[in-house]
Amino acid sequence: MTQSLLNLCSIRDSVYVHRQSRGRFVGQCSVIFVNMATVDRLYALYNIISDAKDEAAEHDAEFAEILTGVKGGSGERRLTSQFIARFFHLFPTHQDQALNALFDLCEDDDVTIRKQAIKDLPSLCKGRTELVPKVADILAQLLQMEDQAELAAVQNSLVTLLKTDAKGTLTGLFYQIEHSEDELVRERCIRFLHTKIRSLGSEVFNTEVENLILTEAKKVLQVASSEDEFTLVMGILRELKLCQTIKGYQQLVDLVAEQVDFTRPFDPADLESVHRLATCTKQALPYFSSQVRSTQFVEYMWREVVPALDHLESTVADGGNNAALILDLLKIMAELVPHAGSIEDIGLKVLAIYDKLLEVMPLPPEGDAATEALEGGVSLEFSRVECLLFTFHQLAKHNPEFLNENPDRLKDFRLRLQYFARVSQAYQKRLREALANKSGEELKTEENKIKLIALKTTANINLLIKDLFHQPPSYKTNIALSWKPASASSKPAVNGAEKRHTPITFDSTSPKSMKGERQIYAPPRDKYSQRAGQYSGGTFRGRGRGRGRGFGYSSSRGMPYRGGFRGRRGNFRGY
Numbered sequence: 001m002t003q004s005l006l007n008l009c010s011i012r013d014s015v016y017v018h019r020q021s022r023g024r025f026v027g028q029c030s031v032i033f034v035n036m037a038t039v040d041r042l043y044a045l046y047n048i049i050s051d052a053k054d055e056a057a058e059h060d061a062e063f064a065e066i067l068t069g070v071k072g073g074s075g076e077r078r079l080t081s082q083f084i085a086r087f088f089h090l091f092p093t094h095q096d097q098a099l100n101a102l103f104d105l106c107e108d109d110d111v112t113i114r115k116q117a118i119k120d121l122p123s124l125c126k127g128r129t130e131l132v133p134k135v136a137d138i139l140a141q142l143l144q145m146e147d148q149a150e151l152a153a154v155q156n157s158l159v160t161l162l163k164t165d166a167k168g169t170l171t172g173l174f175y176q177i178e179h180s181e182d183e184l185v186r187e188r189c190i191r192f193l194h195t196k197i198r199s200l201g202s203e204v205f206n207t208e209v210e211n212l213i214l215t216e217a218k219k220v221l222q223v224a225s226s227e228d229e230f231t232l233v234m235g236i237l238r239e240l241k242l243c244q245t246i247k248g249y250q251q252l253v254d255l256v257a258e259q260v261d262f263t264r265p266f267d268p269a270d271l272e273s274v275h276r277l278a279t280c281t282k283q284a285l286p287y288f289s290s291q292v293r294s295t296q297f298v299e300y301m302w303r304e305v306v307p308a309l310d311h312l313e314s315t316v317a318d319g320g321n322n323a324a325l326i327l328d329l330l331k332i333m334a335e336l337v338p339h340a341g342s343i344e345d346i347g348l349k350v351l352a353i354y355d356k357l358l359e360v361m362p363l364p365p366e367g368d369a370a371t372e373a374l375e376g377g378v379s380l381e382f383s384r385v386e387c388l389l390f391t392f393h394q395l396a397k398h399n400p401e402f403l404n405e406n407p408d409r410l411k412d413f414r415l416r417l418q419y420f421a422r423v424s425q426a427y428q429k430r431l432r433e434a435l436a437n438k439s440g441e442e443l444k445t446e447e448n449k450i451k452l453i454a455l456k457t458t459a460n461i462n463l464l465i466k467d468l469f470h471q472p473p474s475y476k477t478n479i480a481l482s483w484k485p486a487s488a489s490s491k492p493a494v495n496g497a498e499k500r501h502t503p504i505t506f507d508s509t510s511p512k513s514m515k516g517e518r519q520i521y522a523p524p525r526d527k528y529s530q531r532a533g534q535y536s537g538g539t540f541r542g543r544g545r546g547r548g549r550g551f552g553y554s555s556s557r558g559m560p561y562r563g564g565f566r567g568r569r570g571n572f573r574g575y
Contacts, residue, residue, distance in 0.1 A: 036068045036071050036072045036076065038072065039072075039076055041065070042066060043079075045062045045083075046083055046086075056090050057090045060094070063094055063098075066080060066084070066087070067098060067101050069083075070104055074113060077113050078112065080105070081113065081117045084102055085102075089127055095128075099134075106118055106142060115149065115150055118139070118142065118150070118153045118157050119156075121138070121157055122164065125161065129165040130168075132164060133172040133175075136161050136168065136170075136173055137173075137175055139161070140158075140175075140176040140185065140189050141182075142154045143188040159196065159200070162196065166206075166209045167208070170193075174219075183225075183226070187229065187232070190220075190229065191232060193213070193236050194232060194235050197213075202241070210241060213237075217233050217237055220233050221234075221258075222258075227279045230259070234252070234256075237252055238252070246292065250287075253292055256284040257296055259280045260276075262296055262299075266305055266308055269311065271322075274329075277305070278325070278332060288339035292339070294336040294337075294341075295341050295342070295343065297336050299343070301329075302352060305329060305333075306333075306353070306356070309329070312326050312329075313326065326384075327384060330388060331481075334386075334387045338394055346398050346399045347402065351402070353391050356388055357388045357389060360388065361416040361419075361420050362380075362416065363415055364415060364419035380423060382427075382457050382461065383457060383482075385461055386457045386460050389465070390460070390481065393477070403468075410473075417468060418465075420461070421462055424458045425462065428455060428459065428462075431458070453482050456482040457482040460479045460481065
């Protein structure tokens with residue numbers, strides 16, 4: 001932080017105070033604005049300074065008179081902006097007044113003058129990089145404007161500043177991200193950075209600049225006030241080359257872990273904290289691997305979240321709307337487990353998931369109940385079963401004795417698996433019939449997308465069940481979870497050309513001898529959750545540090561930008 005810039009900040013604030021008296025300045029400034037230059041006079045002053053060439057800096061009085069144009073008509077104000085930009089570097093004694101004059105024009109009532117001043121601002125920083133943070137700060141505040149042409153002008157000027165002095169520009173931008181009370185300003189600053197890191201690349205964002213972004217982004221994450229803000233900042237970090245290595249992935253996971261705070265007890269009654277956990281953990285999921293372990297997250301989930309699922313379930317039974325949130329947590333757990341590495345008390349964790357699995361995988365009905373179930377359809381939670389069965393499959397392979405050493409448990413479990421597999425296969429048949437002969441465009445409709453995911457869900461369940469029907473149970477099958485993007489090689493077959501699976505049975509009767517006796521189950525009704533994968537979370541709040549802002553945009557979002565920009569100009573940060 002240079003002394004000259006500190007002086008600029010103090011002068012800037014004092015000038016703002018004097019502006020309260022309808023534009024009249026004291027001392028030297030008051031003289032400047034007594035007589036305002038006309039358009040003709042401005043051109044004459046321009047020619048005098050321009051023609052002087054090497055002696056141009058001697059025309060101090062002429063430049064001071066040019067500054068009076070800021071109080072003239074629209075023509076004078078526009079010319080003043082252009083001439084300030086042209087001669088700014090020649091007159092250091094007037095640079096404070098010139099800078100403030102251009103800031104004034106950025107708030108002008110005339111849109112063409114605002115755009116001209118915004119365009120001219122970056123030129124003041126050529127050879128004066130110490131001004132870049134303050135100019136970037138002003139431009140960052142102007143990102144709140146709604147006119148797209150003006151917004152584009154602000155973004156173009158910020159790009160020019162980035163190319164002039166990336167570190168100084170980022171200082172101004174991050175100051176607004178961390179301290180602005182305007183949600184729209186913060187959001188647009190973050191989105192701007194995310195876009196420009198990708199488009200400008202290493203030409204602007206070298207290692208030194210990326211280190212600055214990483215340092216500042218960590219501060220922002222500590223005071224993030226919304227789910228969008230948190231995910232946007234994480235999106236910026238993903239673009240950094242520093243974070244595209246194993247060490248970088250670990251840093252991102254550590255940042256998420258800090259937000260989750262594994263020392264904090266989980267309160268299922270506090271839905272905001274539940275949403276926060278889901279949102280934060282999702283940001284870490286892409287980085288887990290055999291080298292970046294999810295062990296801490298798994299331990300926290302089984303210690304705090306799994307025992308609390310019953311509480312969330314009770315709210316659903318009472319008419320609450322937490323079903324999608326519960327499914328979201330189960331999906332997260334399923335994605336965490338494969339990368340957990342060494343897990344403590346594996347037997348207890350397997351038992352906990354096994355108990356949850358039994359709740360959604362019933363024993364087959366008998367007698368009249370079986371007939372009624374076949375006639376009216378069966379109600380099974382396919383989405384939850386996929387999550388829980390995959391999680392059980394991943395955990396139990398590290399504890400095979402859980403089923404092998406308990407014949408009664410294995411028998412009961414296989415009865416449930418067999419029943420669920422037969423219902424699932426019947427459901428798959430109906431799905432294939434509904435999707436058969438559909439064109440590519442027809443398969444893109446929302447309804448057919450849901451059916452395709454449902455088809456993948458039931459296929460995954462049957463593959464896992466088939467693995468568990470080995471003697472002894474096997475844990476070798478690998479599946480791609482239905483809610484994750486499918487690779488080109490794993491598209492589900494929908495036209496009946498795929499290989500038919502032999503029905504999964506538990507008794508000693510061969511499949512061939514059962515072929516004539518096999519019952520066709522009615523398709524499950526209302527089973528596949530149409531909201532699966534669509535949960536977007538609720539509120540999100542920082543961890544009690546920083547701004548203490550609430551979630552949701554401020555009332556200034558829908559107001560003209562000038563209302564939010566004017567009035568804060570006397571409180572700029574001393575860079």
